[in-house]
Amino acid sequence: MLFFSYFKELVGKEVIVELKNDLAIKGILHSVDQYLNIKLENTQVVDDTKYPHMLSVKNCFIRGSVVRYVQLPPDGVDVDILHDATRREARGG
Amino acid sequence: MSWAGPDNFPATSTSLADNLDKKLLVILRDGRRIIGILRSFDQFANVVLEGAVERSIVEELYCDLPLGLYIIRGENVVLIGELDLEKEELPAFMVAVTHAEIKQAQKVEKDGEEHNKVDHKVQNVTTNK
Numbered sequence: 001m002l003f004f005s006y007f008k009e010l011v012g013k014e015v016i017v018e019l020k021n022d023l024a025i026k027g028i029l030h031s032v033d034q035y036l037n038i039k040l041e042n043t044q045v046v047d048d049t050k051y052p053h054m055l056s057v058k059n060c061f062i063r064g065s066v067v068r069y070v071q072l073p074p075d076g077v078d079v080d081i082l083h084d085a086t087r088r089e090a091r092g093g
Numbered sequence: 094m095s096w097a098g099p100d101n102f103p104a105t106s107t108s109l110a111d112n113l114d115k116k117l118l119v120i121l122r123d124g125r126r127i128i129g130i131l132r133s134f135d136q137f138a139n140v141v142l143e144g145a146v147e148r149s150i151v152e153e154l155y156c157d158l159p160l161g162l163y164i165i166r167g168e169n170v171v172l173i174g175e176l177d178l179e180k181e182e183l184p185a186f187m188v189a190v191t192h193a194e195i196k197q198a199q200k201v202e203k204d205g206e207e208h209n210k211v212d213h214k215v216q217n218v219t220t221n222k
Binding site: 023031065 | 118124148150167170173175177184
């Protein structure tokens with residue numbers, strides 16, 4: 001639940017999602033769910049010459065199970081709040 | 094389990110309901126790209142696509158293979174993208190070819206990749222010495 005809550009805080013920020021098939025997509029985080037499925041808007045493939053299929057795709061839904069990394073903006077993280085939340089989660093779990 | 098309509102979803106919930114009856118690009122784990130109109134979905138991201146077409150692309154060649162009505166099991170889904178109908182789906186320089194030609198091009202591309210892999214292995218052996 002911690003990461004679900006964390007991603008909810010990041011809605012509206014620009015992120016780059018790197019998938020397990022090596023596809024990297026830059027976009028604005030529109031929404032996230034309990035499975036960490038991600039919906040991005042204004043999407044742009046990072047190396048678009050390699051992936052011509054995605055040329056006219058501007059919004060996409062990414063299944064949580066295929067995400068390798070989510071690259072965040074450097075100012076997107078309040079580390080102290082994250083630390084507190086993690087400690088709380090660890091105590092509760 | 095009650096059917097959750099669009100109103101039941103809170104603002105941050107990720108739902109494919111917005112994409113119903115839209116032309117979508119679905120990328121599968123095996124690398125296939127399927128384009129079709131979303132008719133149904135569920136919590137596992139299983140989808141029903143109407144008028145599905147498999148689009149194969151090799152460099153500047155492409156081929157569309159009609160598939161009809163498809164149900165895709167959610168575990169195979171990587172990404173579901175909404176196709177903007179006003180934008181060109183493909184770059185203008187791309188050339189449509191037949192299924193046989195695209196398979197031939199895919200084979201050539203695959204052989205080329207395997208050839209490169211073999212070269213890397215040879216390089217590793219020499220540097221270790």
